[in-house]
Amino acid sequence: MDVGPALGLLGLLFVKEAGVPIPVPGDLLVIGAGVAAAGSGPGGLLLLAGILVAGFVGGTVQFLLVRGAFRGVLLGILRKAGVSEARLETLADWLRRRGARGVATARATPAVRVGAIAASGLAALPLPSFLAGLVVGNGLFVSAHFALGFVIGPPAIAAVSASSGPVLGIVALILLSIVGAVGWRWIRARRLAAGQSAALPSLGTGAWADAACPACLAISLVGGSRS
Secondary structure, eight states, X not given: OOHHHHHHHHHHHHXXXXXXXXXXXXXXXXXXXXXXXXXXXXXXXXXXXXXXXXXXXXXXXXXXXXXXXTHHHHHHHHHHTTOOHHHHHHHHHXXXXXXXXXXXXXXXXXXXXXXXXXXXXXXXXXXXHXXXXXXXXXXXXXXXXXXXXXXXXXXXXXXXHHTTTHHHHHHHHHHHHHHHHHHHHHHHHXXXXXXXXXXXXXXXXXXXXXXXXXXXXXXXHHHHHHO
């Protein structure tokens, strides 16, 4: 990836992590970055490091703003994005009891990670605990998505180009969405069966879309088994 697009990507991810609800899924951006970095050698690792740093810095900015003077403004933005304050408060209570481990788990779990930073601010977690959890959780989630794009992106693009083009791409998107929906329901059912329905509060029924890729499903399974 050229320097200009790379810097633009890092800026966009920073703004998203700082709490601005830009309607572009961050996980898809990271997967795309992995695809673009395939074959670039050390440059790919440098891009991944930049993505991680942008997420850490942006997430810290959002945390400090929610915990401080801009709490009401950012909560209003999140409400417009479909994340209610009541759900954030539920997650905040969960995080207060778990600290850094809870932040790491939430940030690595689809359907919860979107509101985890704001909930950490609402919970007034100590900054060191928040940062430790953010680094671990973001590191797992982002690295998994980047690796997904890096490893299987180029063969997938070649397959689409060699066949029916956009039609195959649309079919693949639909299939991934179905897999995400089924996978997320199965994960929730496992938690309910194990008596873990309150172990990690969900942020809404539409959050299955966050599980519509193999990386999300794998991370959810790991998180579900350790909750």
